[in-house]
Amino acid sequence: MPFFAFHDAEHFYGEPEPVPGARVSFVPDKLFAARERRPVRQPLGDEGLMVNEIAADVRQWPSSLWRVADLEPMRPLYGHRWVPCRAFTVMEQVPAWLIAGPHGDAVEWVIARTRTLTGAQADALAALSDEGEEPLIRTLWSRWSRGHHTLSPVGCALTTLHEVVAEAARRVGPHLFGPDEEVDVEVLSDPAWLRAFGAAYAAALALGAPELLSPTENAVLARRWTTVFGSPDLPGR
Template identity: 40%
Template structure:
């Protein structure tokens, strides 16, 4: 069975040798994994945590949560381990790399366009947010939700990265959550616009052309911030 193996583009999360390449037999290094945990200030792992350590491999590319990434198709996994609560992936200690596939496969059938959209969201500026926040359009689409896979997770992460760049004044302390949460009205409205536009980008076949235009209208208005 062929599976999918993601790694960060800089290999920062890779704990094995040799580096992935077509035809390579890659072996997990528990010592590299333990060293990374110690550098991160984590305690020595319990036996069940150590047992589960290994390369994360996925049956379906869309289940991958790593983004950005490089994505490898692999086979002949050895010492595969799966816990009952791990529905989307399993771990293994050895694998053979078949080839590298487009990383945007993790973003679904329209992943190439979604990847571009994620980067646009990541580059969002306060000036663009101000324009999007007052633009007319539909913040959310009525009806059954689109199958976006993990796209919303990656888009949300990119949006919060842009908000973090804009400054801490956009957030207030939430005592119930015990953390800072986004509270600025303009950014909250812009986030609605982002997720509405995502549905037009990631699942265009579920909307008519007119619906896609309405979903993306507020997001598209950000271009006016440059004029």
């Protein structure tokens, strides 16, 4: 059953908002008005309510995720995995972390702690040795790339981590950022915070895709993160 990712009311171009049993319809005027106010990620020609047939194909971490049915598609896109719809019926709300796979709750735990990362925590992560992480990450990606075509072993979570660590650093201070001359923007440049991001990245892969490495290897990959934050206390784990 396909999925609809709801991000926020400002970026929702339908009505009514999703609730179980609702028949949600695309409202073109909402999209056109949003385009007049600001750039909109949805490209021209792709108007509609975007529905993903695979949860892991959702490109941005949503505030809520819904199973939907009775689609009224406009036309199929991207190999029928991403479909713009005129309308659909909402069946049920499911955990948003499903976009990161069956172990997405552990990935969500990493994201939540990254979102509130402090300077002291970043320094603690940076001070720990990352020995062994890089070759394990290469091995994990190599194994994943054989026969998989979704964003990553944990969906869009790695992109989300990059965004939230920058948000956390921005709260600490602008001194953690520097110019990127290629794209003419300020980017996170502080060495300690970059190493902290590396620890979060490694932990998200280890906890979110444990089947790609051995338990011992996963422990090494997540070691810096779990040393500072412990292991996730998740139901049924």
